[in-house]
Amino acid sequence: MAEQVEALMKASVLMRNPQRVRDTIASLRSGGVDKLQVISDFDMTLSRFGFRGRRCPTSHNILDTSKVVSEVCQQQLKDLLHFYYPIEIDPNRTVDEKLPLMVDWWTKAHGLLCQQKIQQCQLAQIVRDSDVMLREGFETFFNTLHLSHVPLFIFSAGVGDIVEEITRQAGVLHPNVQVVSNFMDFDEDGILWRFKDPLIHTYNKNSSVLEGSSAQLQARPNVILLGDSMGDLTMADSVPGLSILLKIGFLNDKVEEQRERYLDAYDIVLEKDETLDVVIAPRLGKRSILLWPGWDCPTPGPAASCTVIPQP
Structure with missing residues (x-):
């Protein structure tokens, strides 16, 4: 269990209310994988914000x-x-x-x-010519969800064709992955002539752009949400009968200025952390999601196991 505990002890891991996080994780565990889905932003959440400066x-x-x-x-x-x-x-x-x-x-x-x-x-x-990089640990993240039949719903305000190509080239565009994004529309000669509706930007990641996706969302009432902006917080609003929600936010930029807002909005805040360590960790030769419902969770340690930021 040392890997999981070590991940939460990183200085980059911030929580306003560790006990609430523990309670949420316990509820996710008891719900089981059949009720779980992961809803994630892509740019600067699953992909890296920076590398070597x-x-x-x-x-x-x-x-x-x-x-x-x-x-x-x-x-x-x-x-x-x-x-x-x-x-x-x-x-x-x-x-x-x-x-x-x-x-x-x-x-x-x-x-x-x-x-x-x-x-x-x-x-x-x-x-292939770009400098895009997925976060460290992405293989474990994608592959574990795939092998455990847990849907990964990528909700991106970027370019869907590019998002799919990045994950395809990384070997992790598995059948359980669904991308909702701005997709290109090509004419009969394969030339881009428009972008398909609906237009998805930072602040409309909600039910207004999710036509045709409600069936998947409805089947899984427990959600782990990953994002890097305030706009990402609405991504789970479209889940009918949402029961349990754990929000993990990547604070990549303007850290001092935005820290308090992120701590108020997200359950766990990862500050300038280019890994998925808190979401995944290897255990006994197997691949497992750190916050996994079926995972043997160690007895919660003291609050010092993470950086606790009280309300100002």
């Missing part, structure tokens, strides 16, 4: 900076990023204020990409 790209960045996009278009996309990204993360703006601006950003960016005549057959090479 260098930022890693998002699924949009991979496409935006690829060789198939002209320098003029790349600059236009960069200008959009510089204008809208500060709005996206501005803690002083409400979600209602941000919503129309996020729609504008995604719509303009998708429109620019559609002008580039991107070919479907180019996507695999675009991903």
Whole structure:
């Protein structure tokens, strides 16, 4: 059991209420794997935020900076990023204020990409040429869920075709993985001409864009949610009859500024942690999810086993 305890003792693991986390984990265990699903963001959650001091790209960045996009278009996309990204993360703006601006950003960016005549057959090479990396431990994470028949629902505001290609090349696009994202629509010649509806951005990851996915969501009332933004917190709102929810948040950027908000919103906060150590850990030669319902949980230790941040 040492691996699991060690993971929770990392300085990067923060919790406001460790006892509530223990109680939630105990409830997940008693519910069993048949009632469990994992709902996760992709960019900067399953993929790395950075590596050796260098930022890693998002699924949009991979496409935006690829060789198939002209320098003029790349600059236009960069200008959009510089204008809208500060709005996206501005803690002083409400979600209602941000919503129309996020729609504008995604719509303009998708429109620019559609002008580039991107070919479907180019996507695999675009991903191979990129610096994208999945978090350390991703194989254990994906493979364990697959072998245990636990659905993994990836809810991404990025580019779905790129997300699927990344996981495919990593060898972890298993049948239990479903991606809901912004997918490209190609014409009969395999040329991108539009993005399919609905448009998914940071702040509408909810039932408004989940048509056709309700059956999977309804069958599994217990959820482990993984995200890296405030917008990711609504991803489980669409689960009918949601019973148990454990929220794990990756705090990647502007740590000092955002720490308290994340601790108020997520049950477990992973601060500048590029691994999936808290979600997975090897045990006795087997692969198992750390917070696994059937896992023999060690007796909870003292609060010192994690970094406890009291309310200010």
